[in-house]
Amino acid sequence: MVTTDPDARGRTEALRRRIPLRALRFSFVRSGGPGGQNVNKVSTRVMLCFDLTASESLSDAEKRRIRARLRGRITKDDRLKVTCSRHRTQAANRRDAIGRFYELLAEALQPRKPRQATAVPAQSRQVRLRDKQARSQRKRQRQRPPAGDEA
Numbered sequence: 001m002v003t004t005d006p007d008a009r010g011r012t013e014a015l016r017r018r019i020p021l022r023a024l025r026f027s028f029v030r031s032g033g034p035g036g037q038n039v040n041k042v043s044t045r046v047m048l049c050f051d052l053t054a055s056e057s058l059s060d061a062e063k064r065r066i067r068a069r070l071r072g073r074i075t076k077d078d079r080l081k082v083t084c085s086r087h088r089t090q091a092a093n094r095r096d097a098i099g100r101f102y103e104l105l106a107e108a109l110q111p112r113k114p115r116q117a118t119a120v121p122a123q124s125r126q127v128r129l130r131d132k133q134a135r136s137q138r139k140r141q142r143q144r145p146p147a148g149d150e151a
Contacts, residue, residue: 011106019057024101025049026094031085045085046093048101053078062109069108080104 031045052063052074067074074080082104084097 011110012102015102015105015109019050019055019102019105021098023050023055023057024098025051026097028090031093042090044088044090044093045083046090046097048082048084048097050080050082050101051078052080066105066108070104073104 025048027047027049028043029045029047030043052058052066055063058066066080067078070080073082080101082097082101084093084100086096087093
């Protein structure tokens with residue numbers, strides 16, 4: 001995941017200092033994809049698990065925000081899961097999973113800007129109403145004439 005935010009790297013580094021690697025659990029399974037016979041023999045896919053409930057590095061407010069924004073990645077037992085099988089080696093996938101984990105957390109913890117309400121431009125409103133009248137006219141022309149109007 002590539003972020004365009006210049007401050008994202010700083011937030012990611014701050015999280016790396018706050019959340020130690022010992023708080024992360026790794027499991028390795030066989031991976032599909034490129035690698036030929038290697039994928040049938042070596043467990044290179046990495047599954048990173050982070051227990052949100054047990055984490056002392058994050059405040060309760062931060063945990064709530066993470067649960068809300070990353071709910072699709074959180075299991076019923078409150079563990080955040082990140083998997084990676086992009087690379088052919090276990091070590092490369094492990095590094096990639098760790099990087100993605102910190103990026104995901106940094107993005108989830110970033111406060112969202114409130115939406116700035118704007119008015120609908122007058123030109124857009126006029127175009128919409130003009131199209132609506134044209135559609136209405138077209139439908140009226142498709143109708144059968146009333147039964148009493150025979151010439």
